[in-house]
Amino acid sequence: MKVLLVEDDQFHASYLQDALAEALPEVTEMLHATDGAAGEAEARDARIEAVVMDLQMDGRNGIEAARAIWAERPGTRILFWSNYSDEAYLRGISRIVPEDSAYGYVLKTATRERLKLALRAVLLEGQIMVDREIHRLQRRSASPRNALDDSEYAVLLDLALGLQDKLIAERRGMSLRTVQNRLLSLYDKLGVDGEEIGPALNKRVKALSRAFTTRTLNVETLESAQRDYERWLAGRARSVH
Amino acid sequence: MKVLLVEDDQFHASYLQDALAEALPEVTEMLHATDGAAGEAEARDARIEAVVMDLQMDGRNGIEAARAIWAERPGTRILFWSNYSDEAYLRGISRIVPEDSAYGYVLKTATRERLKLALRAVLLEGQIMVDREIHRLQRRSASPRNALDDSEYAVLLDLALGLQDKLIAERRGMSLRTVQNRLLSLYDKLGVDGEEIGPALNKRVKALSRAFTTRTLNVETLESAQRDYERWLAGRARSVH
DNA sequence: AGAACACTTGCGGGCTTCCGCAGTTTCTCT
DNA sequence: AGAGAAACTGCGGAAGCCCGCAAGTGTTCT
Structure with a gap:
């Protein structure tokens, strides 16, 4: 053996x-x-x-x-x-x-x-x-409370790469508003507003930050998502000419 | 010994x-x-x-x-x-x-x-x-190209925690516009716009993302910055009553 | 079939962010 | 001391983001 x-x-x-x-x-x-x-x-x-x-x-x-x-x-x-x-x-x-x-x-x-x-x-x-x-x-x-389903996870990755709502919508084939709904449930599940009494935060950034501290995301995952994104971008550029 | x-x-x-x-x-x-x-x-x-x-x-x-x-x-x-x-x-x-x-x-x-x-x-x-x-x-x-000076680094930490411009200004004792200038130089040094031909990005998020992938920031640093911030918040609440 | 529920989408408004412009202050040389 | 550079600041506008409201579509029960 x-x-x-x-x-x-x-x-x-x-x-x-x-x-x-x-x-x-x-x-x-x-x-x-x-x-x-x-x-x-x-x-x-x-x-x-x-x-x-x-x-x-x-x-x-x-x-x-x-x-x-x-x-x-x-x-x-x-x-x-x-x-x-x-x-x-x-x-x-x-x-x-x-x-x-x-x-x-x-x-x-x-x-x-x-x-x-x-x-x-x-x-x-x-x-x-x-x-x-x-x-x-x-x-x-x-568990139901914190589980990110696949589509939320995909949006989280796009968010983490810095894509804007409109681009995420294009990449994932959703409407702008749907992307924003996904973001809302992400903020909820990542506890972006969770019982903190502090002043308002930039939710996008805080979501990424929490994804890291809760180990939902790590650097390797991010790098591999970046490679995927670049591949998609290249394909898109070709199809648009 | x-x-x-x-x-x-x-x-x-x-x-x-x-x-x-x-x-x-x-x-x-x-x-x-x-x-x-x-x-x-x-x-x-x-x-x-x-x-x-x-x-x-x-x-x-x-x-x-x-x-x-x-x-x-x-x-x-x-x-x-x-x-x-x-x-x-x-x-x-x-x-x-x-x-x-x-x-x-x-x-x-x-x-x-x-x-x-x-x-x-x-x-x-x-x-x-x-x-x-x-x-x-x-x-x-x-090296001059990528060095973050202390005040830029402080702003990066605040950004990473999700603080908004106004709050950062308050915490660091700078004007709003100065905070934004710091952010601009952060974006520059972290290469947020760097020669990428792709579509526009959310710079705030992308900056955090790059800070992670370039190892400028890591999870432990982030967690310790979060503790600092909470301590500051508590102090601020006391002084305001 | 009908009711209940979840998901998607458009609209619109209040707020934040990005950033050019221009005036003022602070630092750094000689 | 004085000139030049660098940093700080306020203003204002375009764009992006957050999110309540309401209408439409699809799914799952009974």
């Missing part, structure tokens, strides 16, 4: 290697990549079927790498292992997991035993295993 | 302990705290004069802890050891270093030899030692 580790921090990588060797004696070959792009290449070349993936890496991050790997071989088993319980990362993952594939999510603060358990369960048995703390987060983000 | 380690990641902490033992046999006592608040208390109680401090920690971060420690005993020698080369952290540090105290900054990606060198140089010899990569960043941030 071959396993690929994708992890850019050397201490964490060597800890992982030890734990993996202990947990899975059936591993015959252990590959190691230190960023998402190298991980993708490695997975393709070596026809890897089991991966342990860090999420937060310089350059190409774990989510993007996982998406690329699953696009080629949806059966690949991936265990995500990360410090970060950011909602932004979770949202990214739940969006790309193929229906029938095995994956797991373990926090780096988990005990060695729990890590080893997850390694066996996901990589060997093909189970799905999500750390309890993560699960709690996902539940919270799915 | 007593040394205090403040580091919340267990792998990094144990690596640090090893390196410290190798580099400084004269250390007789090694204390360990896992967050900023505990680090402060430990430093005070044990009358610590040498600290190795992680910057990025949950709860109270390294910058705030260092400020508190230096406020009590400016002679304390502090070596910052961190993954993060964010400008936001650097700006924080250069603001609080007492004129005559010894400090250093080493990246976690540095070799063991370089770390040991920095440990000896800063903690034992009281030298100042800054990783070359960090130094490069500081220089860039001091």
Whole structure:
């Protein structure tokens, strides 16, 4: 059995290697990549079927790498292992997991035993295993009060990029007023006006600010949204001539 | 000689302990705290004069802890050891270093030899030692093109919190128009309009967005600015009755 | 089928923001 | 001290944003 580790921090990588060797004696070959792009290449070349993936890496991050790997071989088993319980990362993952594939999510603060358990369960048995703390987060983000549905999330990304209402309307195919309605519910859900007694705020900016502090958004997500936007812009320019 | 380690990641902490033992046999006592608040208390109680401090920690971060420690005993020698080369952290540090105290900054990606060198140089010899990569960043941030001066930075923080022009003017004691001038130069320096051919943007939001992607700002800085703002608000309410 | 509810859209008004123009103050040289 | 540069300030207008109101469309119950 071959396993690929994708992890850019050397201490964490060597800890992982030890734990993996202990947990899975059936591993015959252990590959190691230190960023998402190298991980993708490695997975393709070596026809890897089991991966342990860090999420937060310089350059190409774990989510993007996982998406690329699953696009080629949806059966690949991936265990995500990360410090970060950011909602932004979770949202990214739940969006790309193929229906029938095995994956797991373990926090780096988990005990060695729990890590080893997850390694066996996901990589060997093909189970799905999500750390309890993560699960709690996902539940919270799915609770009616704070859940952003996909279209609100899309508008949030556009807002974060600095697009004006009219442009968002064009990009998302909604009327101006509908965009503004979405913004209103965003302000509500992000708690922009929430019980603060203070003076009036610039809601647009405050919404972005809260999206960051509540980990609904993070820098990587923002950068990837920017790339999407530029691609769309290029397409639009072509179609308008 | 007593040394205090403040580091919340267990792998990094144990690596640090090893390196410290190798580099400084004269250390007789090694204390360990896992967050900023505990680090402060430990430093005070044990009358610590040498600290190795992680910057990025949950709860109270390294910058705030260092400020508190230096406020009590400016002679304390502090070596910052961190993954993060964010400008936001650097700006924080250069603001609080007492004129005559010894400090250093080493990246976690540095070799063991370089770390040991920095440990000896800063903690034992009281030298100042800054990783070359960090130094490069500081220089860039001091270059005329992108440098935000203190008052621009203050306005950026207020903007990020969602304050409106009028409120910023009140808080910072400037006229409304001056605040707007600051904003204009912020937009310029953050490249809000920079050679992008795309449609017009919401500059306020885009400025915040760019501040994040260029690492001028990060979530911790934002949260601490929010606390400052709330304190100011409370004071203002009292003085107005 | 009909009632209740949610979502979308246009209109309009009050407010904020961006920014050019021009006068005044403050800083910085020689 | 005096000249020139840089920063600060008020005014005013165009554009964008926030949002209440009301009419239209679609969905889900009973």
